[in-house]
Amino acid sequence: MARNPVHTMLASPNHDEWARQQYTLSLKDFVRDHVRARNEDLYERRAKPRFMKEHGRDPESAQEIGTVMWDDPAYQMFSRLHRDGQEMMWNAVADTLYREQGRLAADYTRYTQSDQRKGSLELDPNFDIPRAMAEVDIHLQPGGYCSDYGDDDVLAGAFYEYGGNLYTMGRGVGVSESKGEVGVRFINERYPDFTPTRVLDIGCSAGSSTVPYVTAFPNAEVHGIDVASSILRYAHARAEAMGKGVHYHQRDAANTGFEDESFDLVMSHNAMHEFSQSTTEAMMQESFRLLRPGGVAMHMDVNIRYDEYSPWMQFHRGWDQVNNNEPFWRVYATNNPSEMLRNAGFPEESVWQGKVQQLDNSLHWFISTARKR
Ligand SMILES: C[S@@+](CC[C@H](N)C(=O)[O-])C[C@H]1O[C@@H](n2cnc3c(N)ncnc32)[C@H](O)[C@@H]1O
Numbered sequence: 001m002a003r004n005p006v007h008t009m010l011a012s013p014n015h016d017e018w019a020r021q022q023y024t025l026s027l028k029d030f031v032r033d034h035v036r037a038r039n040e041d042l043y044e045r046r047a048k049p050r051f052m053k054e055h056g057r058d059p060e061s062a063q064e065i066g067t068v069m070w071d072d073p074a075y076q077m078f079s080r081l082h083r084d085g086q087e088m089m090w091n092a093v094a095d096t097l098y099r100e101q102g103r104l105a106a107d108y109t110r111y112t113q114s115d116q117r118k119g120s121l122e123l124d125p126n127f128d129i130p131r132a133m134a135e136v137d138i139h140l141q142p143g144g145y146c147s148d149y150g151d152d153d154v155l156a157g158a159f160y161e162y163g164g165n166l167y168t169m170g171r172g173v174g175v176s177e178s179k180g181e182v183g184v185r186f187i188n189e190r191y192p193d194f195t196p197t198r199v200l201d202i203g204c205s206a207g208s209s210t211v212p213y214v215t216a217f218p219n220a221e222v223h224g225i226d227v228a229s230s231i232l233r234y235a236h237a238r239a240e241a242m243g244k245g246v247h248y249h250q251r252d253a254a255n256t257g258f259e260d261e262s263f264d265l266v267m268s269h270n271a272m273h274e275f276s277q278s279t280t281e282a283m284m285q286e287s288f289r290l291l292r293p294g295g296v297a298m299h300m301d302v303n304i305r306y307d308e309y310s311p312w313m314q315f316h317r318g319w320d321q322v323n324n325n326e327p328f329w330r331v332y333a334t335n336n337p338s339e340m341l342r343n344a345g346f347p348e349e350s351v352w353q354g355k356v357q358q359l360d361n362s363l364h365w366f367i368s369t370a371r372k373r
Helices: 015-055 062-069 073-113 131-135 155-171 179-190 211-216 229-241 277-290 311-317 319-323 329-334 337-344
Strands: 120-122 198-202 221-226 247-250 263-269 291-302 352-357 364-371
Touching: 015 062, 015 073, 015 155, 015 311, 062 311, 073 155, 073 229, 073 319, 120 229, 155 229, 179 211, 179 263, 179 291, 179 352, 179 364, 198 277, 211 229, 221 229, 229 247, 263 277, 277 291, 277 329, 277 337, 311 319, 311 329, 319 329, 337 352, 337 364
Parallel strands: 120 247, 198 221, 198 263, 221 247, 263 291
Antiparallel strands: 291 364, 352 364
16 A cells, blocks of 8 residues: 555646646755755854844744744745745646546545445534634645535545645655555554454544555454545545545544444544644543553654754744644644543553654654553
């Protein structure tokens, strides 16, 4: 299972769209490798001495570094270019998706009506979308996650997967790495005696983190939940296009509505950095409530831990919160998921938290896990 598997729900660019998308990637790469790479030097040579002159000491926090960096014209130029690259990337992706919109909607309808269907989709017309998700276009995705243009609309999911593929290629996360596969490998290594029969992926989005569990545990019933209806329609059609049975539901991580002790594996991938503190805490409590005795919780996300970072690194990595509509970036980078697992009721000795290498490069995911007694 590759991170970017090819299937019929994946939009396909024409020549000009592809060329434009490649241009935006080159721009993003250039800004990252040649403009952003100089920011620390800029800080050391220009901004820090300016702060020192004014305050008689070095800056002590990311916020203090911001007061001198945000005024620096070279940093402003970097920041503008970085944001432009991101906006241009989404616009370039939108060309393909708006052209393919009718075809994708028709394919969605065909998959949902097929008698070969392996999974299911449950949307809730009265669902109360959390405000932060309804009002913010996270990392500038056009329309955000929660736009919904009608009963066969799959655009937000198509943006997430097709745009995300381009996004990660431009940012060096790797082109053939699957978050789900890392999760499966981690679970098999840490819990060799464990074979789940009912699995829940929280914040599943387009389902690229969910489907690998169907492949890895073919006898398991696999469920995915998310708050975004259009994304879930896409995820459903995508899984069917790949011949994988997943049961998708529109539900909130903080209050899933499933029965007590009804799963033996509850996990999330790359989702906590988009959750508020209270949602993450509630998700850990839900993980405990939903698991049967012996069940496993595994929550995995980007490897940003501010307690390991210098103030400069906190400022540097904090760009996304300020400029790329990631409202919970800092909350995620400073919270302690393993403590939340303990507070939720998992036995102390079962809780583990650490870094796990990605499959195709030297970057790491940050995993927090625990097992119910
Ligand atoms: C960055 S995506 C991660 C998607 C997927 N797990 C993956 O690895 O590709 C985060 C997802 O979490 C969903 N989400 C945000 N808040 C949520 C909540 N309170 N409950 C369930 N899902 C939520 C968003 O709609 C989005 O699809």
